[in-house]
Amino acid sequence: MQIRDVFIRNFRGVASARLAQCGDLNVLIGKNNAGKSTILDAINGFFRMVATGSAVDLEGPLSKETNFRRSADDERLEVEIWFGLSPDEFSLIHELIVDEAPQMRNALEGLDTSHALAVTVAAAKGDPPYVYIKSIVLVRKDEDRSADQILLDVGGPAAAELHKKAREAQRFADQARDLEAIGSRLERSDFSMYREGRYSRELLTSIISRSSSSRPRVEVVEDVERILRESSDLAEAIQGIESLASIARKKQEDLETSELANSVDTFSGQSARLPNYALAILQFLGRTKYLHLRDRRSPVGREEAQQLLRLKVRRGGTETLKNIQDTVQSLMGVVIDAFESQPEGRGVRGLNTNAEMDVDEVLVEMNGAGIREALRLVLDNELKGPDVLLVEEPEIHLHPALEMSMLRYLRSASTRSQIFVTTHSTNFLDIYDMRNVYLVSRDNDVEARLIDFVEAEEAIPQQLGLRLSSLFMFDRLIFVEGASDEAVLREIAAKIGLNLGRAGVGFVHMGGARNFTHYATESTLAFLSRRRVQMTFLLDRDESTDEERRKLEGLLGDRARLHVLLRRELENYLSIPAAIARFIAGKKGRAAEGDSVTPEEVSAQLDQVAELLKTNTLERALLRKFCRPLYIDRDRITSASRSADLIELAQAEAARAAAELDERIVELSGDAEAETAKFEERWAREKLALVPGHELIDGVCQQYGIRFKKERDAQRLAGQLDQSEIPEELARLLREVTR
Incomplete structure (x- = not known):
């Protein structure tokens, strides 16, 4: 039998969760403390129970579990698993029922392999707590449970009675086991010691204990004392002990075969006994080999x-x-x-x-x-x-290459075993075609949602390079221009005490602001919005205008936030003299005491390098304003009336573009001086924010014989910032993202 669905109710912090449509390899992803391991523990506890082959388990792990939700007393811990049935397995169940209740043969005619076998294990709050089989049901569809066929349903009173009988039967079984062991191993010297008065209660207990794996009950010791006291020789003592063992066995059997005062529901109606077919089904399930490999192995x-x-x-x-x-x-x-x-x-x-x-x-x-x-x-x-393999975080301690090999192994092993895996590895989503991945999340309750990869692949064009892990493993996404931007932001977040991993923050690299519209497509925004992913697009200011920013905000609407930096690029926020001095000293290896770098020197160098970059910065601003692309609008031509001549329409559109070009020529000659004057006014107070930040820092570093490469050094420089030097704009942005 293969697991088809798993339902968990009132288990630890889970009120109600479901793994639907389970396959051969099932991968559970999600943040720490989302509930992934809890789900595996619930499945493990289920199989621990059915492995007993009994309707009641006095010592199963589920009986020791606590409902941390502090729900009402009548909300019992339950783990329900639906098993798909092969034709042979369905025939076996059919034969078991007919053999016990031949009159129900016709009632079984409407059942077939489209039904699943649903078995529910429940934990009751007895003294001590216990676990029992609450129900065994043949189900067809979860949408319409009216077609369900109950094979066994155990109500609360019947479960309590079964528990009481099981405890008493276990007590008699333990007595019989100890007495049988003593009767077979009692030696003449033991009897002689007793007859000569050379024994104590503790000594007798130790003699009995060597015949059993556990310490004997007090009543067993007292019974053996009485028999030894009343017997004339060893043979009579052994006979008396064996007689007591037989009596205990008989009491055990009577309890196990006696009728219930509280009836249970079966396929043929109410019954005072558990049906044999139900016990046979449990024994069949109990032969399932399961293995749970926890994260601490x-x-x-x-x-x-x-x-x-x-x-x-x-x-x-x-x-x-x-x-x-x-x-x-x-x-x-x-x-x-x-x-x-x-x-x-x-x-x-x-x-x-x-x-x-x-x-x-x-x-x-x-x-x-x-x-x-x-x-x-x-x-x-x-x-x-194992038939069922439960694995927690198989990627622990593995190199990425070995991690991928492990994934290939699990995929191969899933043809022989049904496997459930919890992981924090994005590779389990990004590399292979996965069809049974569940996103486990915790808000007010634990939820396990089967990821719809087909929808994701249709909504997110592959050419964007968006990893599936970015779509499903994070609650918040920051779209940045490149990898160095992510590195800087992560470093700053750590310095101000923000845990981006715990907040579910992921990053997407757009490869520059020019790709913004490719990532901010309607399908991408709509899909991520349905996933309730909070999106923030972070762009360098460069030479962008207010009009351009308004257009970008219009594309995003209210589904995502656009943040354009107040300074030219992220590296401009790192142009802090003291931090750069520490960076240079660290990179040079603090070569000599006389070769130290002071913040004052760096401040002067920043000013000098900025002046060297001034002309280039102004030229970029003018080129951005006056040399923006000019396009022939095809839509204006194709959307016009079909009765119009195509050539005439094209000529009109070309004339419009030519007129716009003439306007730009006039604008360039008339406004260049005004733009230059505006730039000069800003330059006096904002020069370090206007020039390209990475070029500015690299120019300073060159004065000391080293180079600054932002892809390699930006994070390292951000790491040199003191708490007081953290840019407030970036700190506020990160706090808002993680809120």
């Missing part, structure tokens, strides 16, 4: 070495070992093997073991964390062969 070592070593001497084991070795070598590029440890030399000092594992002829314990973590996952999966 035990190191690979002796146990795995012994398992590999046993394969060498087991019939057919060498082929299995070869397959495992080939898998590891193709995945990680290393060769593993296991050997008997040698008395001298190669054994791990201080370890009592007879097997050790080598990775490329080096003890596994001597390898790095990445190799050991990858081996942990691969060996557990290959040696244990």
Whole structure:
């Protein structure tokens, strides 16, 4: 049976969550503390329960869970899993029901493999708490539950009664086990010690304990004392103990087979007993092999070495070992093997073991964390062969290349096992075609939403280069011109105590302001708005005009925010003398005491370099204003009446463009002086904000024999800023984005 849907209710911080339409490989993404591991724990707890093959589990992990939502007492913790049914599996269920209730054969005719088997495990607040099978139902569609066929439904009173009977039956089973063990192992010397009075209650308890894996109950010790006291010889004592064991077994069996005072619902109606077909279904499900690999995994070592070593001497084991070795070598590029440890030399000092594992002829314990973590996952999966594999953060400690190899391995392994993975790796979305990715988020409640990749691929043109992880793993996106802008903003955010990762902030690199309209398309904005992603477009000021900014804001509307820097570019905010002095000193390696750089010197250099850049900066401003592109508008031609002559329309449009060009010539000759005067007025007070920031800082650095490359050095320079030097404009922007 394969998991089709998972429903979780009132589990830890989850009020109600669902994994819908599960496939072979299911990937859960989301921020820290969103609830990804909680979902895997719930699935693990479900299988721990059904593995007992019983309707009640007295010690399952779900019984120890707490509903941190502090919901009402009647809101029980529930984990419901729907299993898809193959024709053979459906036939098995059909036969089990008919064998027990032949009169229901006709009622089963309307059921087929379009139904799923829905099994619900619930935790009740007893003393102590316990877990039980709440229901087993054949469901067709979740939209119309009227077609459901109940195979078993256990109400609260019936569950409490089953729990009470199970506890009493367990008590008698423990008594019988201890007494049977004592009866088979009681020695003549034990009996003689008692008869001679050379014993104590504690000594007798220890004698009994050596026959059992747990400390015996007080009543068992008292019963054994009484029998020893009343028996004339060892044979009579053993007979008395075995008789008590038989009585305990009989009480256990009577409890397990007795009718319930509170009936349960079954396929054929209400019943005072659990139907045998329901218990058979649970036992069938209980044979499901499951494996939960948590984010904190035990190191690979002796146990795995012994398992590999046993394969060498087991019939057919060498082929299995070869397959495992080939898998590891193709995945990680290393060769593993296991050997008997040698008395001298190669054994791990201080370890009592007879097997050790080598990775490329080096003890596994001597390898790095990445190799050991990858081996942990691969060996557990290959040696244990689970039907359901739950993996938390398989990318931990892995190099990006090995991370991608691990993803390929999981995709391959999902043809043999159904796999559920939690991850923070964007590669799991960006590299391969994924169809079962769930975005887990927490607002008032945990929500697991199946990502619609088809919609994303239709809405977001591939040529934009937007990674799918940017669309689904972040709640807030900042569109910046390049990678150095992201690096600077992240550095500043860290300095003012903002955790961009925790706030779900991601960055998209547009490759320059010229690409703004490509990213601010209607389809992209509409899709991200439906995803409730907050969008901020951050642009350098350069020589942009107020009119141009208004046009850009019009494209975004109220779906995204546009922030145009008050200074020319981000690097202008880094032109702080003290920070640049520290940057230069650090890059030069503080060569000599007499070669130190002072903020005063840097301030003077900034002023001098800015003057050198003045003419070029003015020319760029004039060129931007007067030499902007002039286009022949095709829409004006094609949208006109079809009765008009195409040539005439084209000539009219060309005449319009020529007239606009004449206007620009007049404008250039008349306004150039005015624009220059306006520039000069601003220059006196804003020169360091007007010139290209990266050229300004590089010019200063050249005076000290070094270079400034913004792609490499911008983040490093931002790291030199003191708290008091953080630009308020950028700090305010980041606070607003993360609010």
